[in-house]
Amino acid sequence: xxxxxxxxxxxxxxxxxxxxxxxxxxxxxxxxxxxxxxxxxxxxxxxxxxxxxxxxxxxxxxxxxxxxxxxxxxxxxxxxxxxxxxxxxxxxxxxxxxxxxxxxxxxxxxxxxxxxxxxxxxxxxxxxxxxxxxxxxxxxxxxxxxxxxxxxxxxxxxxxxxxxxxxxxxxxxxxxxxxxxxxxxxxxxxxxxxxxxxxxxxxxxxxxxxxxxxxxxxxxxxxxxxxxxxxxxxxxxxxxxxxxxxxxxxxxxxxxxxxxxxxxxxxxxxxxxxxxxxxxxxxxxxxx
Numbered sequence: 001x002x003x004x005x006x007x008x009x010x011x012x013x014x015x016x017x018x019x020x021x022x023x024x025x026x027x028x029x030x031x032x033x034x035x036x037x038x039x040x041x042x043x044x045x046x047x048x049x050x051x052x053x054x055x056x057x058x059x060x061x062x063x064x065x066x067x068x069x070x071x072x073x074x075x076x077x078x079x080x081x082x083x084x085x086x087x088x089x090x091x092x093x094x095x096x097x098x099x100x101x102x103x104x105x106x107x108x109x110x111x112x113x114x115x116x117x118x119x120x121x122x123x124x125x126x127x128x129x130x131x132x133x134x135x136x137x138x139x140x141x142x143x144x145x146x147x148x149x150x151x152x153x154x155x156x157x158x159x160x161x162x163x164x165x166x167x168x169x170x171x172x173x174x175x176x177x178x179x180x181x182x183x184x185x186x187x188x189x190x191x192x193x194x195x196x197x198x199x200x201x202x203x204x205x206x207x208x209x210x211x212x213x214x215x216x217x218x219x220x221x222x223x224x225x226x227x228x229x230x231x232x233x234x235x236x237x238x239x240x241x242x243x244x245x246x247x248x249x250x251x252x253x254x255x256x257x258x259x260x261x262x263x264x265x266x267x268x269x270x271x272x273x274x275x276x277x278x279x280x281x282x283x284x285x286x287x288x
Contacts, residue, residue, distance in 0.1 A: 011061045020056050030099055041096055049094025055087040060152070069142055072219070073210045074227035077199075081235040083152055084129070088159030089239070095169045104170075116164040118176055118184055125162035126191045128154050133195065135206045142209045162188065166243070177276050178251045182244065189240045192232060199229030 027049055031041045058064060059082035068076030103109050115121060132138060132151050141148040165172040166181050176184075205211050205221035212221065219227070254275050261271045273279075 010063070011065055016060055020053060020060070024050075024053050027094075027099070030102070034098055039098055041094075041099060045094045045096060047094075048090045052087045052090030052094060055082050055090060056156075059083045059087065069148075070209070071216055072227075073205075073207060073221075073224045074231050077228035077231045078235075080155055081231060084155035084159040085235065085239060088156055089163050089167075092160050092163045092167050092169055097170065100169065113170065115161050116170060116172070118165040118172060118180070121158075121161040121165055122184065122187060125158040125188070128158040129192070130195065135208075138207055139209060142207075171277070174273075174276060178247055178254060182247050182251070185240060185243050185247070189236050192236045196229045196232040196236065199225050199232065201229075202226070 031046060034040055059079045064075060064079050064082075068079045104113075115124065132141070132154070141151045164170065165176055166184060202225055203222055205225050207221075207225070210221045210224055215221070258271055258275055261274070262268065
């Protein structure tokens with residue numbers, strides 16, 4: 001088992017690599033087209049997207065995949081955090097409206113934009129997270145490749161939907177401003193914390209594939225599960241701190257802009273709309 005884990009090579013099976021490579025090629029092609037038109041994707045967004053590609057490759061094609069499937073629950077949880085949280089976050093942050101325009105032009109995709117509404121995206125993400133960790137379903141994914149692939153696809157998709165209203169690659173509802181985003185992030189992490197604590201404080205293992213006759217490295221199945229909860233809590237905590245700090249700074253900046261614009265005599269409704277959609281700085285250069 002894990003004794004020979006260091007010798008395991010990366011999984012380069014075509015079907016495992018294909019979706020990631022296709023996404024990378026499409027992004028590269030579209031970003032070059034936009035650059036040629038004089039509307040390049042900002043470098044920081046491109047950097048985040050390619051970071052997301054790297055995270056997906058680590059999750060699906062590195063030894064993390066095999067070790068998590070056969071040896072350790074906490075490694076499998078690491079894979080799920082990469083696929084369901086960090087990689088979607090980087091992908092969504094790396095996209096722009098112009099980048100997505102050809103995809104949004106497809107009628108089926110356009111009709112599904114309602115899935116990015118915060119009151120839809122959050123429940124979908126939560127249901128997806130909890131359902132796949134039901135023991136009978138979780139165990140089944142480790143014995144059936146097609147079901148396992150579906151699980152991974154759902155984690156990534158629902159993670160992207162969950163982050164979408166926060167990052168607003170596509171505009172969220174008008175009322176979903178920075179204050180609402182703070183509450184939204186808190187709700188996401190509360191739901192994740194509940195599940196993480198179930199794993200941390202459990203004294204029994206829920207998942208039979210990790211109940212080895214001889215504990216690997218002396219780590220019992222129950223301890224392995226506790227570590228999985230720690231991974232979930234640690235990753236969620238770090239992302240939450242960064243997200244909340246960013247949103248609090250944005251809220252402070254928005255407050256200053258609002259006060260300044262109102263003092264200059266701008267219409268309050270116009271000011272509120274400009275701040276909500278990130279156009280307040282441009283408004284400062286105009287006379288009321």
